[in-house]
Amino acid sequence: AQSVTQPDIHITVSEGASLELRCNYSYGATPYLFWYVQSPGQGLQLLLKYFSGDTLVQGIKGFEAEFKRSQSSFNLRKPSVHWSDAAEYFCAVIFGNEKLTFGTGTRLTIIP
Amino acid sequence: EAQVTQNPRYLITVTGKKLTVTCSQNMNHEYMSWYRQDPGLGLRQIYYSMNVEVTDKGDVPEGYKVSRKEKRNFPLILESPSPNQTSLYFCASSFGPGGGSPLHFGNGTRLTVT
Numbered sequence: 001a002q003s004v005t006q007p008d009i010h011i012t013v014s015e016g017a018s019l020e021l022r023c024n025y026s027y028g029a030t031p032y033l034f035w036y037v038q039s040p041g042q043g044l045q046l047l048l049k050y051f052s053g054d055t056l057v058q059g060i061k062g063f064e065a066e067f068k069r070s071q072s073s074f075n076l077r078k079p080s081v082h083w084s085d086a087a088e089y090f091c092a093v094i095f096g097n098e099k100l101t102f103g104t105g106t107r108l109t110i111i112p
Numbered sequence: 113e114a115q116v117t118q119n120p121r122y123l124i125t126v127t128g129k130k131l132t133v134t135c136s137q138n139m140n141h142e143y144m145s146w147y148r149q150d151p152g153l154g155l156r157q158i159y160y161s162m163n164v165e166v167t168d169k170g171d172v173p174e175g176y177k178v179s180r181k182e183k184r185n186f187p188l189i190l191e192s193p194s195p196n197q198t199s200l201y202f203c204a205s206s207f208g209p210g211g212g213s214p215l216h217f218g219n220g221t222r223l224t225v226t
Contacts, residue, residue: 009152032210043116043202043217044155090154094210099170102147104154 002027004093006103014111015083021076021106023091032094033074035065038105039087047089050074061085086110114139118203118218125193126226133188133221135203143206144186145170145215146178148199155202161186162209193225 003026013019025031032051036044048059055067065076074091091103116137125131137144145160147170157170161180175197177189186205190197201221207213 041219043204043219044215045217046214049214099157099209100215102154102156104152 002031002093002095002101004091004101004103006089006091006106008106009104010107010109012109012111013081016080019076019078019081019085019108021089021091021108023074023076023103025072025074025093027072027093027095029096030067030069031096033065033067034092034094034100035059035063035074035076036090036092036102037061037087038090044090047076081108081110083110083112114216116203116205116216116218118201118221120221121219122222124224124226127194128192131190131193131223133190133201133203133223135186135188135218136184137186137203137205137216138184139205139216140183141205141207141213141216142183143209143213144180145204145209146176146186146188147202147204148172149202149220150199158188158201160209193223195225197223198225199223 005024034049035047038044047063048057050057050067058064063078088105088107090105119134142163146158147155149155156172159178161167203218204215206215
């Protein structure tokens with residue numbers, strides 16, 4: 001069955017530390033992959049997306065993500081987090097039916 | 113400013129009292145969609161619309177209705193709300209359902225049904 005998984009419900013990191021949020025999918029081919037961020041009280045905003053080509057994609061706000069076909073993963077990274085990065089992050093996938101399927105989200109807390 | 117506007121932001125109602133959540137976009141998008149967000153479940157699609165007068169069910173359509181009489185508006189209607197519809201609702205729009213055009217989200221409507 002097609003699915004997208006975010007294994008971490010909640011992650012806490014110190015300001016200035018590096019960040020990696022995990023996303024895995026189950027699908028027989030390469031889907032379209034996205035990361036969205038939801039700041040408190042707001043809707044979701046697209047951080048970056050991957051369709052094909054270079055497996056390391058750059059997004060807004062200093063984020064990047066790497067597609068690894070062998071691991072069916074699309075992990076989001078940032079070298080140094082800022083307090084304003086505290087938010088909920090959603091991985092999303094479009095499988096063959098063109099419907100966007102969201103993961104369950106990872107809540108990021110930043111400590112000073 | 114390009115945006116998706118939902119109203120109201122907060123709504124408390126009682127079981128069985130019909131309500132409508134409005135959604136309007138000013139980007140001339142063909143595709144519009146409604147999601148509900150629940151803890152531990154992420155966002156689940158309720159209904160979507162590919163264009164005026166074209167709507168279809170998403171993953172969790174039971175208890176909801178939508179209409180798309182104009183391109184810019186896509187209201188969500190709960191004819192007889194129940195407590196299990198207490199949730200955070202988001203409207204979103206884009207030029208198309210595929211990944212080529214990113215989804216633009218409204219700021220959400222928090223609905224409580226008692």
